[in-house]
Amino acid sequence: MTEPKIALNDLAKAFGDKVVLDGVTLAVEPGESMAIIGGSGTGKSVMLKCILGLIQPDGGTIRIDGEDTTHLRGRARREVQAKFGMLFQGGALFDSLPIWRNVTFGLTRGRAMDSGRMRRLAEENLERVGLGADVLDLRPSELSGGMQKRVSLARAIAPRPQIIFFDEPTTGLDPIMADVINDLIRSLVEGLGVTAVTITHDMTSARKIAHRVAMLYQGRIIWHGPCDRLYDSRNPYVDQFVQGRADGPIQ
Amino acid sequence: MSGFATSPPVRLLARIGALAIGLLAALGRVAMFAGRTIISIFAPPYYPARYLEQMAQIGWFSLPVVGLTAIFTGAALAQQIYTGGSRFNAQSTVPAIVVFGMVRELGPVLVGLMVAGRVASAMAAEIGTMRVTEQLDAMTTLRTDPFQYLIAPRLVAAMISLPLMVMIANAIGLFGGYLLSVEKLGFNAANYLNVTRQYLEWDDIVTSEVKAGVFGFFIALMGCYHGYHTRGGAAGVGRATTDAVVSAFILILFSNLLLTVLAFG
Numbered sequence: 450m451t452e453p454k455i456a457l458n459d460l461a462k463a464f465g466d467k468v469v470l471d472g473v474t475l476a477v478e479p480g481e482s483m484a485i486i487g488g489s490g491t492g493k494s495v496m497l498k499c500i501l502g503l504i505q506p507d508g509g510t511i512r513i514d515g516e517d518t519t520h521l522r523g524r525a526r527r528e529v530q531a532k533f534g535m536l537f538q539g540g541a542l543f544d545s546l547p548i549w550r551n552v553t554f555g556l557t558r559g560r561a562m563d564s565g566r567m568r569r570l571a572e573e574n575l576e577r578v579g580l581g582a583d584v585l586d587l588r589p590s591e592l593s594g595g596m597q598k599r600v601s602l603a604r605a606i607a608p609r610p611q612i613i614f615f616d617e618p619t620t621g622l623d624p625i626m627a628d629v630i631n632d633l634i635r636s637l638v639e640g641l642g643v644t645a646v647t648i649t650h651d652m653t654s655a656r657k658i659a660h661r662v663a664m665l666y667q668g669r670i671i672w673h674g675p676c677d678r679l680y681d682s683r684n685p686y687v688d689q690f691v692q693g694r695a696d697g698p699i700q
Numbered sequence: 701m702s703g704f705a706t707s708p709p710v711r712l713l714a715r716i717g718a719l720a721i722g723l724l725a726a727l728g729r730v731a732m733f734a735g736r737t738i739i740s741i742f743a744p745p746y747y748p749a750r751y752l753e754q755m756a757q758i759g760w761f762s763l764p765v766v767g768l769t770a771i772f773t774g775a776a777l778a779q780q781i782y783t784g785g786s787r788f789n790a791q792s793t794v795p796a797i798v799v800f801g802m803v804r805e806l807g808p809v810l811v812g813l814m815v816a817g818r819v820a821s822a823m824a825a826e827i828g829t830m831r832v833t834e835q836l837d838a839m840t841t842l843r844t845d846p847f848q849y850l851i852a853p854r855l856v857a858a859m860i861s862l863p864l865m866v867m868i869a870n871a872i873g874l875f876g877g878y879l880l881s882v883e884k885l886g887f888n889a890a891n892y893l894n895v896t897r898q899y900l901e902w903d904d905i906v907t908s909e910v911k912a913g914v915f916g917f918f919i920a921l922m923g924c925y926h927g928y929h930t931r932g933g934a935a936g937v938g939r940a941t942t943d944a945v946v947s948a949f950i951l952i953l954f955s956n957l958l959l960t961v962l963a964f965g
C-alpha cells in the first residue's frame with residue numbers, strides 16, 4: 450500500500466474556548482480529488498490552513514507524503530510549501546501588484562526577474578482560467594469579484610504544485626464560468642496527476658470534480674465516501690445537507 | 701478571609717499587577733518581533749527594489765512636511781528666545797540657543813513625530829489590510845516570508861531615512877531662525893552665522909543622528925508590529941493604525957528623554 454498524499458490524524462484546534470476542529474482524521478491518496486462539504490463556520494478553512502502551516506493545530510498530526518509536517522518551521526516548512534498551491538476563499542490577491550505579478554508571484558517569490566518570460570507565463574495561466582491578456586496590467590481592485598477569484602486560481606496553479614487546495618472555487622461565479630473551473634480542476638487531476646482538496650457548497654461541482662467526498666460536522670469528519678454515494682449515504686446529516694433541508698439533525 | 705481578598709486596596713493591587721504582567725508580555729512580543737525582523741534582514745533572498753521603494757515612501761515623500769515644520773519651528777524658536785528676556789545679550793544668545801534647541805531636541809523630535817504620523821499609520825494600515833484579507837497568508841504559501849518582503853525593508857529604510865531627514869530638518873530649522881533674526885529682529889547676518897558655527901558642535905550632531913536612527917526604528921517597528929497583529933476586519937485595521945501612531949509617539953518621546961539624559965545629563 451502506498452503512503453497517502455495527505456494524512457490527518459486526530460487534528461484538533463480551538464480558538465480560546467471555542468473548539469473548531471475536534472479530532473479530524475482523513476487521508477487523501479496521491480492523484481485523488483477530494484471534496485470537503487460542511488456547514489458555514491464548521492472549520493473547513495481552518496483545516497486547510499492547518500495543513501498549509503498557517504495555523505498551528507493544538508493536537509494531532511499532519512503527514513504529507515508520509516513526512517510529519519505538523520511542527521515544521523523555517524526552511525523545512527518552505528520546502529513542504531513548495532508542494533502546495535492554495536486558492537483562498539476571498540482571493541487574497543496582492544492589491545499593490547499588477548495582475549501579471551500576482552500570477553507569477555509563486556515563481557519569482559516577489560523578486561523582479563525576467564519580466565518578459567513572466568508576463569508570458571502569466572498570460573498562459575490566465576488563459577487556463579478563461580481570462581485574456583487584457584487584464585495583465587490591471588490591479589486586482591479593477592476586476593470583478595469572479596475575475597479576482599480566477600486570477601487567484603491562476604496564481605495557485607502557476608508554480609505547478611503537486612497538491613492544490615481550493616477554498617470554494619466556484620462561489621461567486623456564473624454557471625458557465627463555474628463549469629470552466631470544474632473542467633480545469635478535473636484536467637489538473639486527470640492530466641497532471643495533481644492531488645486536489647476542494648471545499649465547496651456546490652453539489653454539482655462536487656459531483657463533477659471529486660472522486661470522494663468528506664463531510665465535516667462539529668469538528669469531525671462524520672462521513673466520507675465515493676462521490677456517487679453522496680445522495681444515498683444513509684447518513685441523516687449528509688442527507689439533510691446535500692438536499693438542503695432546514696429540518697433534520699443539523700440545527 | 702474573603703473580605704480581605706476582595707477589599708478595595710487588594711483589588712487595586714491585583715489590577716496593577718495584571719496590568720504590569722500584560723505590559724511585560726507585550727514588551728516580550730515586541731522584542732521577539734524585532735528580533736525576527738533583524739534576522740530576516742540578513743537572510744536571503746534579498747529584495748533591493750522593496751528597500752528603495754520604502755526609502756522613497758518614508759524619506760522622499762516626507763520631505764515637504766518635514767521641511768515646513770522645521771522652518772516654522774526654527775523661526776518661532778528664534779522669536780521666543782529673543783522675546784523671552786535675554787534681550788541684553790541677544791546677539792549671541794539667540795543663535796546659540798537656536799542651535800542647541802534645534803539640533804539637540806526639536807529637529808529629531810519633530811521629524812520623528814511628523815514621520816510617525818505619516819508613516820507608522822500607513823504601514824499599520826497597509827500590512828493590517830493584508831492581514832485581514834489573507835494576503836499575508838497567501839504570501840507565506842507562495843514561499844515568501846512577509847518579514848523579508850515587507851517588514852525588513854520598512855525597518856531598514858526608516859533607520860536610514862530618518863537620520864538623513866533630521867540632517868536636512870536641522871539645516872532648514874537653523875535657516876528659519878537665521879531668516880527671522882536677520883529679516884525681522886535686525887541681527888547682523890555675518891555675526892549670526894559666526895555664532896551659529898561656533899556653537900554647532902560635532903557631539904550634538906552625532907546625538908541628533910543617533911536619536912533619529914532610534915526614532916526610525918521605533919516608527920517602523922510600531923507600524924509593522926501593529927499591522928502584522930491586526931485582527932477583525934476594517935475596524936481592526938483602524939485600531940491598529942491608531943495604536944501604531946500612539947505607541948510610536950510614546951516611544952519617541954520617552955527614548956528622546958533617555959537619550960538626552962544620557963548625552964547631556
Ligand SMILES: Nc1ncnc2c1ncn2[C@@H]1O[C@H](COP(=O)(O)OP(=O)(O)OP(=O)(O)O)[C@@H](O)[C@H]1O
Nearest residue numbers: 464467469487488489490491492493494495496538
Ligand atoms: N484566526 C482565527 N481566530 C479566531 N477564530 C477563528 C479564526 N479563524 C477561524 N476562526 C473561527 O473558526 C470557525 C471556523 O472557521 P472557518 O473559516 O474554518 O469556517 P468554514 O467552515 O470555512 O466556513 P465557510 O463555509 O463559511 O467558509 C469560525 O467560527 C471562525 O470564527
Ligand SMILES: [Mg+2]
Nearest residue numbers: 493494538616
Ligand atoms: Mg471557509
